[in-house]
Amino acid sequence: MSPAQTWKANCKQSSQIASCLIQGSAPDIGDQEIFSTPNVRPQSKRPLSADSSIEETLSEPKKLRYEDLTSITEDKELSHLDSLSKDVISAKLGAALDFVRLQHERITKLESELLNAKIAFANSVIAQFNSQQTTFSNSQAPPTPGLTTRPSYAQAARVQHAPVLVANFAKGCAPADRVSLEKMEQLLDSHVGGPVPSSVRQKDSTVFVRLNNPADIDRAKTILESKQNSDRNSMFSSISRSPKLYPAVALFVDLDLLPGLKNELILRNAAFKGKIDSVTQIFKKPGSNKGHVKIFFNNRETRDVALLAGEVDFFNTTARLVEVLLDREVRRCFNCQGYGHSQASCRSTSPRCGKCAESHRTRDCTGITKKCAASASLAEVVLENNLDIILIQEPYARNFDSPTLVDIPPGYVAFHSLDREHAYGAVILVRLSLAVSCRAVSRSSLNHVAAVDLHSCGKTFRFISMYVRPSCHDSSNVFRSVFRSLLTPLTVIGVDSNVKSSLWNSVTTDRKGMDLEEILLVFKLNVLNRNRSNEILVEHLAAIFLGLS
Known part of the structure; x- marks a missing residue:
């Protein structure tokens, strides 16, 4: 059969199919339908649209269409335009223009969707702002959703008052x-x-x-x-x-305004009326009348909304308002060497030396032996914060041959392996009831490393306290040796590493810090120190690692 005869047969057969489809019956052309494609007139692979007909498809068999940019750039015929006819060039140009028009329509649609998204986002921000204002004026409203629900470092350390x-x-x-x-x-x-x-x-x-x-x-x-x-x-x-108060700190306030600051805050901020208990000074910048002021709110929601605003208005000026952080609150008295107050408000009748712990001022000390008088307040700090497990570095102990820890709080047991160099050692304190119920087992074997296992819920939790001297030039091998011998799937490590790294909030990273970072990656340890963006003042000497294999 010649190509022309084949074409006519296909056309006739297509007409039969179309008429049968219109009548709702199948064509009677035998048990099997056979469609042949003529070599001289290839059919387009483009699928039929809903409003197209078979006749239109047969009358325009060579309708050209580009699906994407690649189909245009990879069209080999475009590299030989001189050999193409005018109709072919016109068809290809029309197909390219159709593709550009389609892309323009898609871009216009995306721009419209983006505009709708921006409007929706703006509406949500306005709604959130309005809800915050409602919370600000109504103390019985729930806490503002915008504030973080993650417990602060102070809450984690002080547990429940x-x-x-x-x-x-x-x-x-x-x-x-x-x-x-x-x-x-x-x-x-x-x-x-x-x-x-x-x-x-x-x-x-x-x-x-x-x-x-x-x-x-x-x-x-x-x-x-x-x-x-x-x-x-x-x-x-x-x-x-005692009423429960919720403090916030206003930074760099003119302290000359302190006597009337409480009334001024209430006058300038209507939502503060009846919500401020007191205002006290906590810091004064040397050589200036500027300082930090702590504002005590008697309503938590009011304090939280004020922190979210970030500043307070008073006396035609503003001051930045920040959260009270535990590290900023830690104060040491240079009279009795205790924590929680300053020398100006100390009630001790006799001074205590910060070097030898004797009853004289630190500047008058002539002793050679250096002791840590601050550790004498260890029991008070532990009991006040109701701590269960305490990881200690550089402890204060007596006796060279058999070191004995000083001022261990009652109801606690110490795990360590201190020797004559106990001033550079490590200790772990565990509440006695917890040590008994969790079947505590000491894993301490070195002066500078203390370890204890606690068993609970069918699992073993290991706590490690570690100290590395600043003079240690091979600290990397020290860490590797300890981690290889003591790390378990569930391990918490408190270490005074004396190395600098931005991972635990050092301003710079030294060589030892880079080596320790690599070791942490190798042993899959996570750093638990809060980052600097949260404004937690963490010394670069200390770091807490968590191992969860």
Whole structure:
């Protein structure tokens, strides 16, 4: 059969198919339908559209269309335009223009979608701002969604504050001596099942009692209200629970404005009315009247919204408002070497040397032996923060032959392997009840490395405390040796590495820091130090690593 006859047969057959489709019946052309493609007139591979017909397809068999830019650039016929006819060139140019028009339509559609997305984003920001303003004016509203829910470093370190009871002595009933912890236990009848105080602090005629059990606050108040003096008058004029305050810090405030700052803040910020308890100075820049001021809010939502705004208005000026961070709050007294207060407010009657821990000022010390007087406050810090596990480097101990740790808080057990060089060693303290329930096993074998295993929930958790001297020139091998011998799938490491790296907030990274970073990658350890963007002041000497294989 010639090509012309084949073409006519196909046309006839296509007409039969079309008529059968219109009539809703299948063509009767035998058991099998055979379609042949003529060599001289190839059919287009473009699929039929919904409004096209077979006749139109047969009348335009060579309709050219480019699907993408590659099909244009890889068209070999375009490199030989001189050999192409005018109709072919026109067809190719039309196909290219169709492709450009299609792309233009797609770009226009994308621009429209992008504009809609921008409008939707702007609407969401406006809605969020309006909800924040509603929260700002309504103290009973839920916390602002924009604030982070991740616990701060201060919350993680201090855990949960115990309740404090504030008792004011009646006129003429204040004892001559300061109220001690033993005296408060007698007043609360702790020896016969009464509430147990954990600490007592007295300022003038006011006593602050911190209780171990939050549920005892009401019972302790009732007991103290029933106490009478020799004249059968009540010993205390008022007893109340210390209000829970939420602090924020205003930076670089003119301290001359401090006396009227509280009233000014309430006047300039309507949402602060009745929400500010007090305003106190915490820092003064040397040679200037500028300083930092702590603002105590009695409402958490108001404080959070103020922090979200980032600044406060007063006296026709503004000041940056930031979160109170635990590292900024740590203060050391240079009189008694204790923490939590400064020398100006120290209540100690005698000074304590920061070098030898004797009863004289540090500047007057002539001793040769250097001791860490600050560690004498270790028990107070541990008990105040209710810590279970404490990783210590450079501990303070007595005796060379058999070092004994100083001032271990009651109810804790120490794990270490200290020797004569205990000043450069490492120690781990574990709460005794936790050590017993978790079957603690010591893995300490070196002076500068302390390790302990705690078993819980069918798993073994290993805690490692490690110290590396600044004079150690081969610290990389020290780390590798310790990690190879002690690392387990669940390990927490606290280390005073004396190396600098931006991973734990050093300004620069030294060679030792680069080596330690490579070691951390090899052993798949994660750095738990908070980054600098969160404004946590972490010393570059310390780092905490977590190993989870």
